[in-house]
Amino acid sequence: MRNICMKVSYDGSRYNGFQSQPDGNTIQDHIEKAIRMLTGEELNIIGSGRTDAGVHAKAQMFNFLTASAIPIERWPLALNSRLPDDIVILDAVEVPESFHARRSAKRKTYRYTIDTGKFPDVFGRQYRYHHYRPLNVAAMREAIAHLIGTHDYTSFTSAHSTKKNHVRTIYEAYIEQDGPFLHIYVTGSGFLYNMVRIIVGTLIKVGIGAVAPGDMPAILEARDRSKAGPTAIAQGLMLWDVYYSELDAGLSDQSQG
Amino acid sequence: MRNICMKVSYDGSRYNGFQSQPDGNTIQDHIEKAIRMLTGEELNIIGSGRTDAGVHAKAQMFNFLTASAIPIERWPLALNSRLPDDIVILDAVEVPESFHARRSAKRKTYRYTIDTGKFPDVFGRQYRYHHYRPLNVAAMREAIAHLIGTHDYTSFTSAHSTKKNHVRTIYEAYIEQDGPFLHIYVTGSGFLYNMVRIIVGTLIKVGIGAVAPGDMPAILEARDRSKAGPTAIAQGLMLWDVYYSELDAGLSDQSQG
Numbered sequence: 001m002r003n004i005c006m007k008v009s010y011d012g013s014r015y016n017g018f019q020s021q022p023d024g025n026t027i028q029d030h031i032e033k034a035i036r037m038l039t040g041e042e043l044n045i046i047g048s049g050r051t052d053a054g055v056h057a058k059a060q061m062f063n064f065l066t067a068s069a070i071p072i073e074r075w076p077l078a079l080n081s082r083l084p085d086d087i088v089i090l091d092a093v094e095v096p097e098s099f100h101a102r103r104s105a106k107r108k109t110y111r112y113t114i115d116t117g118k119f120p121d122v123f124g125r126q127y128r129y130h131h132y133r134p135l136n137v138a139a140m141r142e143a144i145a146h147l148i149g150t151h152d153y154t155s156f157t158s159a160h161s162t163k164k165n166h167v168r169t170i171y172e173a174y175i176e177q178d179g180p181f182l183h184i185y186v187t188g189s190g191f192l193y194n195m196v197r198i199i200v201g202t203l204i205k206v207g208i209g210a211v212a213p214g215d216m217p218a219i220l221e222a223r224d225r226s227k228a229g230p231t232a233i234a235q236g237l238m239l240w241d242v243y244y245s246e247l248d249a250g251l252s253d254q255s256q257g
Numbered sequence: 258m259r260n261i262c263m264k265v266s267y268d269g270s271r272y273n274g275f276q277s278q279p280d281g282n283t284i285q286d287h288i289e290k291a292i293r294m295l296t297g298e299e300l301n302i303i304g305s306g307r308t309d310a311g312v313h314a315k316a317q318m319f320n321f322l323t324a325s326a327i328p329i330e331r332w333p334l335a336l337n338s339r340l341p342d343d344i345v346i347l348d349a350v351e352v353p354e355s356f357h358a359r360r361s362a363k364r365k366t367y368r369y370t371i372d373t374g375k376f377p378d379v380f381g382r383q384y385r386y387h388h389y390r391p392l393n394v395a396a397m398r399e400a401i402a403h404l405i406g407t408h409d410y411t412s413f414t415s416a417h418s419t420k421k422n423h424v425r426t427i428y429e430a431y432i433e434q435d436g437p438f439l440h441i442y443v444t445g446s447g448f449l450y451n452m453v454r455i456i457v458g459t460l461i462k463v464g465i466g467a468v469a470p471g472d473m474p475a476i477l478e479a480r481d482r483s484k485a486g487p488t489a490i491a492q493g494l495m496l497w498d499v500y501y502s503e504l505d506a507g508l509s510d511q512s513q514g
Contacts, residue, residue: 009378009379009380010379011379011380011382056380058380076376077376080376085377085379085382086379086382087379088376088377088379089376090376119333119334119337119345119346119347120342120345121266122266122267122268122342122343122344122345123266123268123313123315123381123384124380124381125268125342125343127380
């Protein structure tokens with residue numbers, strides 16, 4: 001059996017998230033169906049993680065085992081021609097048997113985009129949250145810096161989190177301003193349920209002056225969901241990239257293409 | 258009666274173009290309905306020109322006469338709350354009685370975007386034409402330069418054009434490269450039916466080597482639609498801006514917002 005790892009980009013607007021679930025219509029369902037049409041195999045792909053309903057991915061990674069002899073470079077086009085046009089396979093590589101898209105992942109980056117324009121920019125509006133009141137970006141930048149490091153992020157995860165351990169590491173977190181758009185990038189070892197969206201909801205409270213940047217350490221230490229801000233809407237969130245050690249994945253920089 | 262001029266942005270994907278027509282579902286229909294909901298007036302707006310089904314606008318202009326006393330700065334938000342979210346009013350100004358969005362327009366810019374990536378970029382795919390084979394951009398730039406000036410553009414308009422006079426002026430035409438995206442900007446005194454899309458279809462033939470850049474003058478001189486390339490698909494086209502002399506419109510630079 002060959003172990004194949006793929007990079008997929010999708011517009012999550014129409015889907016019930018990445019991972020298969022009883023209601024169907026997930027990215028995983030569509031990819032597995034396309035593979036079945038191509039090779040006849042009934043198989044399950046392993047994603048690097050879930051993305052919720054309405055969340056997008058510039059680069060989600062998944063792997064699967066196949067008996068197919070189709071040359072590796074032919075897979076992306078073969079699957080794309082069998083996928084809806086809001087799901088696009090960008091790259092495929094053969095990886096060692098030990099590679100597992102979720103367990104082998106070293107870090108992930110998410111990006112959340114806020115449109116602070118007086119009126120929403122109509123082009124790509126489904127990838128942004130429109131917040132028409134002014135935001136204090138300097139205060140938001142001060143606040144986000146407090147989240148970097150290894151912390152218990154219980155305050156920043158859904159009360160429905162099923163994970164026992166809420167300690168994670170955020171390596172990098174910053175805000176990029178591009179005209180009316182604020183892009184919030186967060187890179188971490190792993191993310192709890194709704195974690196980025198709650199971080200963003202809290203940053204917005206900082207941006208409107210309802211929370212002080214200096215309150216962030218106390219919010220973290222409280223380990224209490226009710227101390228953080230609301231969960232920002234899904235459509236502004238995008239899984240930006242997933243990183244593996246070269247040894248595991250053999251993914252080249254060209255795969256960024 | 259007050260004469261009001263507005264700037265509107267729209268994602269044309271779901272609509273039958275700007276101008277009202279028997280099948281309905283046009284941008285004009287939706288705007289007139291929103292005005293009716295707001296003021297109770299049954300009126301017709303005058304657009305700067307048509308855009309075809311599936312064509313977008315970053316900035317389309319229109320004007321109308323109203324008896325309403327609603328302060329000018331309240332109009333955009335009041336209409337946006339009554340419009341679908343893919344149509345957004347960006348600005349409103351009061352203009353002299355003589356102002357007419359079509360007749361007063363001095364020049365217009367259109368932008369056409371080609372995605373030359375191996376696989377289409379999924380985000381904003383509905384605003385681009387995906388052409389996955391390599392294009393010779395240098396040759397396309399040489400070709401487009403031949404179209405600048407005052408010419409009879411009969412070769413570059415639909416055979417169904419109802420205009421008697423096909424002489425127009427192109428002031429500026431150039432190609433901007435942004436990663437895999439080619440943005441083709443064309444600014445002119447006015448445009449014939451399908452003119453920009455036929456220019457783009459011809460430039461693509463140049464880009465793949467099927468037409469030489471030096472053939473462009475002969476294609477113009479032929480005044481024969483069959484000498485030019487095919488009509489590029491509507492979804493890559495965007496009305497980028499419409500220009501009026503300051504005297505007529507009183508539109509400030511802030512209206513670019």
